[in-house]
Amino acid sequence: MSSHRTTTAANTADIQATDASHHMHPFTNTGALNRKGARVIERAEGVYLWDSEGNKIIDGMAGLWCVNMGYGRKELVEAAHQQMQTLPYYNTFFQTTHTPAAELAKEIASVTPGDLNHIFFANSGSEAVDTVIRLVRQYWNIKGKPYKNILIGRENAYHGSTIGGTSLGGMSGMHKQGGPLVPNIERIRQPYWYGEAGDMSEEEFGLACAQALEEKILAVGPDNVAAFVGEPIQGAGGVIVPPANYWQEIKRICDKYDVLIAADEVICGFGRTGNWFGCQSFDFQPDLMSMAKGLSSGYLPIAAVAVGDRIANAFIEHDEDFNHGFTYSGHPVAAAVAIENIRLMKEENIVDYVANDIGPYFQTKLREMLSEHPLVGHIEGMGLVAGIALVKDKATKTLFPDDLDIGLICRDHCFENGLIMRAVGSRMVLSPPLVISHAEVDEVLEKARHCFDLTLASVDKG
Numbered sequence: 286m287s288s289h290r291t292t293t294a295a296n297t298a299d300i301q302a303t304d305a306s307h308h309m310h311p312f313t314n315t316g317a318l319n320r321k322g323a324r325v326i327e328r329a330e331g332v333y334l335w336d337s338e339g340n341k342i343i344d345g346m347a348g349l350w351c352v353n354m355g356y357g358r359k360e361l362v363e364a365a366h367q368q369m370q371t372l373p374y375y376n377t378f379f380q381t382t383h384t385p386a387a388e389l390a391k392e393i394a395s396v397t398p399g400d401l402n403h404i405f406f407a408n409s410g411s412e413a414v415d416t417v418i419r420l421v422r423q424y425w426n427i428k429g430k431p432y433k434n435i436l437i438g439r440e441n442a443y444h445g446s447t448i449g450g451t452s453l454g455g456m457s458g459m460h461k462q463g464g465p466l467v468p469n470i471e472r473i474r475q476p477y478w479y480g481e482a483g484d485m486s487e488e489e490f491g492l493a494c495a496q497a498l499e500e501k502i503l504a505v506g507p508d509n510v511a512a513f514v515g516e517p518i519q520g521a522g523g524v525i526v527p528p529a530n531y532w533q534e535i536k537r538i539c540d541k542y543d544v545l546i547a548a549d550e551v552i553c554g555f556g557r558t559g560n561w562f563g564c565q566s567f568d569f570q571p572d573l574m575s576m577a578k579g580l581s582s583g584y585l586p587i588a589a590v591a592v593g594d595r596i597a598n599a600f601i602e603h604d605e606d607f608n609h610g611f612t613y614s615g616h617p618v619a620a621a622v623a624i625e626n627i628r629l630m631k632e633e634n635i636v637d638y639v640a641n642d643i644g645p646y647f648q649t650k651l652r653e654m655l656s657e658h659p660l661v662g663h664i665e666g667m668g669l670v671a672g673i674a675l676v677k678d679k680a681t682k683t684l685f686p687d688d689l690d691i692g693l694i695c696r697d698h699c700f701e702n703g704l705i706m707r708a709v710g711s712r713m714v715l716s717p718p719l720v721i722s723h724a725e726v727d728e729v730l731e732k733a734r735h736c737f738d739l740t741l742a743s744v745d746k747g
């Protein structure tokens with residue numbers, strides 16, 4: 286017998302009190318949250334969430350960029366249920382495998398570009414990124430170049446919260462805590478044209494940002510650089526879409542110095558940009574890539590690293606253990622859900638829907654409805670992901686002072702008005718479920734515009 290407990294308004298306060306007493310939230314000022322009380326999210330269907338007070342909220346963020354196929358998909362629930370009954374757990378460490386892990390590896394290889402034919406499983410994007418770090422360093426070690434162990438990432442990149450992901454990422458707030466960071470990681474500037482290009486055209490700026498990679502490689506010595514790691518579009522950094530020529534140039538430079546490219550596809554992967562993977566939207570082939578989130582539409586934690594033949598074959602031919610793995614690598618239930626998720630994506634032609642229908646609709650309508658708004662300095666995006674720069678003065682691109690925290694003001698208005706939109710500094714971010722309909726896109730954007738009006742009014746008042 287299963288008991289189904291739902292929250293009522295009457296016990297919202299109890300849950301908040303329990304939460305405040307015992308739950309430490311990620312990326313949160315726990316003291317401040319405990320004083321205020323967390324909003325209790327209770328159930329979800331399609332692109333909507335309901336909180337414990339009965340408020341219906343449209344989820345413009347697909348959870349944390351992950352619920353790509355929307356909430357309430359019975360097929361995913363059934364896949365988990367079936368697998369739980371057959372084999373709820375077994376490991377893949379000691380010369381065993383199981384059907385879900387093997388089948389999922391094949392499915393992932395079928396949708397990844399080029400020769401990314403070998404799949405290593407993890408449970409989170411952070412673990413996948415840590416796996417990338419250890420894989421590329423060990424690859425060069427196998428190749429007789431143990432000194433080729435420096436990884437290059439970028440300022441304002443996000444690669445997760447483990448010590449490896451934190452070190453490779455470029456989030457200054459994270460670097461201030463929990464260090465020292467992992468050594469032999471370098472960073473270069475981000476390709477944020479609107480915010481950092483000055484008078485340069487997009488093309489000039491794309492080249493300049495890629496040039497920064499060549500300069501860094503030369504500064505530390507090409508023989509010492511293992512890999513460059515980047516998100517095709519920076520997500521948690523505020524949805525920064527690089528200039529169109531950027532990745533081509535990065536690829537050219539990496540090839541020139543025999544530096545591996547790892548695409549961190551944790552957000553861009555699984556249809557978000559209108560291709561299966563973000564690297565395809567920028568037309569470059571990585572040597573390996575990390576993925577998570579959309580792999581299972583967030584229904585269960587699962588992540589993977591897709592590894593190209595060159596690297597995988599080096600490990601295979603080396604004939605020695607790779608001393609790395611997680612208890613839940615390739616967890617059968619999570620894998621079964623991911624297989625079903627990919628099957629659904631294919632059956633419903635969801636990548637095509639993002640590329641040719643809802644993506645263009647969203648991007649066009651977003652600009653129609655918001656680009657003239659007095660708060661909006663710039664809109665960038667691709668497929669079903671977008672970042673909107675809020676500014677005090679459009680003409681001069683002047684930002685609001687930091688202590689005003691315009692993004693959080695706007696986010697709070699959204700939350701109060703039934704829309705989830707995320708703030709990254711002064712940038713507002715959207716990344717809705719890929720199954721969102723035209724009418725639901727209209728609802729997201731109408732609410733967003735209303736909340737931008739409220740934000741403007743609240744800052745006008747002082």
Ligand code: PMP
Nearest residue numbers: 409410411443444445549551552
């Ligand atoms: N890489 C990227 C590009 C991400 O966006 C994220 C999470 N937002 C991660 C890695 C870390 O993933 P997780 O939170 O699952 O560890």
